[in-house]
Amino acid sequence: MAFQQDLDNRVPITGALMLATLMNTLDGTIANVALPHIQGSVSAAQDQVTWVLTSYIIATAIMMPLSGWISEKIGRKRMFILSIGGFTVASMLCGLATNLPEIVIFRIIQGLAGASLMPLSQTVMLDLFPLKMLPRVMSIWSAAIMLGPIAGPTLGGWLTENLSWRWVFFINLPIGIAALFVLQMFMADDPGGRQRPFDTIGFVTLTLFVGAFQLMLDRGPGQDWFGSTELWIEAGLALLGLYLFTIQTLSAEHPFFPRELGQDGNFVGGLTVNIFVGALLFSTGAILPSFMQNLLGYSALQSGYASVTRGLGSVISFILVPLLVARLGAKPTLLLGVVFSGLSLWQMSRFNLGMSADLILLSGFVQGIGVGLMFAPISSLSYATLAPRLRPEGTILASMLRSLGSSVGISLVQASLVSQSALGFSRLAEHVTAETPGFATGTAAIGATQGTANLAILRAQMARQGTMLAYDSIFAWMALLVCLLVPLILVLKRPPIQAPAAPASEALSE
Numbered sequence: 001m002a003f004q005q006d007l008d009n010r011v012p013i014t015g016a017l018m019l020a021t022l023m024n025t026l027d028g029t030i031a032n033v034a035l036p037h038i039q040g041s042v043s044a045a046q047d048q049v050t051w052v053l054t055s056y057i058i059a060t061a062i063m064m065p066l067s068g069w070i071s072e073k074i075g076r077k078r079m080f081i082l083s084i085g086g087f088t089v090a091s092m093l094c095g096l097a098t099n100l101p102e103i104v105i106f107r108i109i110q111g112l113a114g115a116s117l118m119p120l121s122q123t124v125m126l127d128l129f130p131l132k133m134l135p136r137v138m139s140i141w142s143a144a145i146m147l148g149p150i151a152g153p154t155l156g157g158w159l160t161e162n163l164s165w166r167w168v169f170f171i172n173l174p175i176g177i178a179a180l181f182v183l184q185m186f187m188a189d190d191p192g193g194r195q196r197p198f199d200t201i202g203f204v205t206l207t208l209f210v211g212a213f214q215l216m217l218d219r220g221p222g223q224d225w226f227g228s229t230e231l232w233i234e235a236g237l238a239l240l241g242l243y244l245f246t247i248q249t250l251s252a253e254h255p256f257f258p259r260e261l262g263q264d265g266n267f268v269g270g271l272t273v274n275i276f277v278g279a280l281l282f283s284t285g286a287i288l289p290s291f292m293q294n295l296l297g298y299s300a301l302q303s304g305y306a307s308v309t310r311g312l313g314s315v316i317s318f319i320l321v322p323l324l325v326a327r328l329g330a331k332p333t334l335l336l337g338v339v340f341s342g343l344s345l346w347q348m349s350r351f352n353l354g355m356s357a358d359l360i361l362l363s364g365f366v367q368g369i370g371v372g373l374m375f376a377p378i379s380s381l382s383y384a385t386l387a388p389r390l391r392p393e394g395t396i397l398a399s400m401l402r403s404l405g406s407s408v409g410i411s412l413v414q415a416s417l418v419s420q421s422a423l424g425f426s427r428l429a430e431h432v433t434a435e436t437p438g439f440a441t442g443t444a445a446i447g448a449t450q451g452t453a454n455l456a457i458l459r460a461q462m463a464r465q466g467t468m469l470a471y472d473s474i475f476a477w478m479a480l481l482v483c484l485l486v487p488l489i490l491v492l493k494r495p496p497i498q499a500p501a502a503p504a505s506e507a508l509s510e
Contacts, residue, residue: 009186010128016182017121018141020084023175024114027056027091030152034165041165042100053218055104059111061214061403062207065256067116068396069198075190076124079116080183086113088176095169119395126383126391136322138376151311202248202256209241213404217411225415257393261386267394269492270382273334274402276485277374279409280341280478284348284367285310287413291471292360295353295464309361313368321376331489334377338485340370345479349472353464381492413474420470421463 038052071079090109097103122141129137159167216234223231249255261267285307292298292306317337324333344367347359386394 012182012186016179019179020117021121023172024117026152030156030168034160034168037165051104056107056111058214059108060115061210063112063115064400068392077187077190083113083116084180091169091172095166119399122395123391138379197254199256205241205245212237217407264386266385266493275405278402278405283409283413306360310364310368313365314372317369317372330377330380337370337373342479342482345475348475353468421467
């Protein structure tokens with residue numbers, strides 16, 4: 001009866017879950033551009049204020065694996081109400097905070113509360129809609145995932161410049177209140193009590209791995225990576241946690257994640273594609289703002305505006321996905337997304353210091369289309385053959401690995417950018433000295449005096465050019481690596497024509 005009520009109200013429920021997901025994904029990036037203002041407001045040092053971001057990421061990473069078990073114990077509706085309510089209240093408290101420790105504490109609460117919103121929203125929609133409707137539903141839901149990170153920097157920059165940094169947190173209040181109201185009105189009460197035996201050792205070891213690994217990735221750029229003792233300790237703890245968690249999963253009677261998840265070929269293949277998508281494609285969103293601001297001289301707000309076409313491309317692809325899946329199938333649509341994604345990265349590898357904004361806008365639009373074409377089909381294929389009772393844990397695991405994949409990709413790209421920039425500079429510097437023919441004439445054109453000053457100015461220009469070459473090299477390699485997704489996609493099975501007979505909530509209670 002309760003499930004039938006949710007079926008009757010699946011449209012408002014889906015809308016509320018999209019609002020909750022949008023609020024959660026928006027908060028992952030909206031605070032980034034406000035960090036300098038937060039730093040000045042609370043008198044924090046540069047390395048201290050980054051904990052505003054780090055605390056949220058780590059809290060989310062630790063809580064996400066546990067959220068599936070809790071939702072089955074207390075019921076999904078209660079879990080959603082607690083998560084959205086806690087996230088909304090914590091957002092308000094972040095906006096009202098008067099010092100850095102308060103902001104960090106409230107950001108931790110935000111991360112803990114919001115960790116379940118994305119995976120559990122996906123689980124509910126997998127239950128509410130038949131497989132033939134999933135491409136359309138997943139494309140709509142994916143809009144919240146994609147548009148949040150894309151709109152975050154732009155919206156955060158506008159709010160910070162026109163109101164104050166506190167509004168990057170206050171913006172969550174109306175969204176959270178609306179989502180709470182709709183879910184309370186339309187979602188059926190769920191008594192819960194379906195949880196599996198809790199694997200304490202599995203959870204502790206997984207938490208150790210995820211927490212230490214995420215901390216290592218987040219702290220690495222500012223700590224000279226493995227030139228720092230802190231990073232070696234965090235890497236050691238992450239490896240220890242992963243080893244112990246693997247042993248526990250293989251040997252425990254009731255492991256934290258069911259072993260059956262690893263026996264479903266489509267789900268494992270979908271996880272791999274998700275990790276690649278996060279590592280290869282989302283990392284471009286992390287380095288493009290610095291490229292535009294540091295090399296092209298854009299302001300934070302201008303670089304945010306330049307990302308709008310990526311969102312526009314995603315919206316268009318979300319509209320097209322149901323039609324393409326119906327005509328071509330999920331796998332061809334997914335492969336088409338790979339083609340567009342690879343094309344966008346190739347376009348980015350053509351960036352140069354004298355370029356206009358046109359190529360940035362075009363490549364962002366193409367990438368938005370590509371990523372949008374990939375999200376819904378991979379969701380359909382990943383869960384096409386997965387038993388309904390495994391969906392809650394499956395969506396949790398997929399969200400966690402996609403997040404870790406994004407973190408790994410961003411960290412590797414940032415580290416590669418530093419090393420490639422130094423390499424590009426050294427190669428250029430080998431051919432330029434104060435005695436190089438035409439040196440004095442060339443530097444005089446930019447208003448420098450002859451001699452040592454000329455060389456210093458030219459070295460600065462070579463550093464910019466070396467960094468530009470580094471960006472182009474990274475984008476070119478990423479375009480090639482995207483091609484590795486093709487064989488993974490080809491081995492995935494097509495979704496069955498008929499939907500599973502029972503939703504996850506009913507299957508778990510049998």
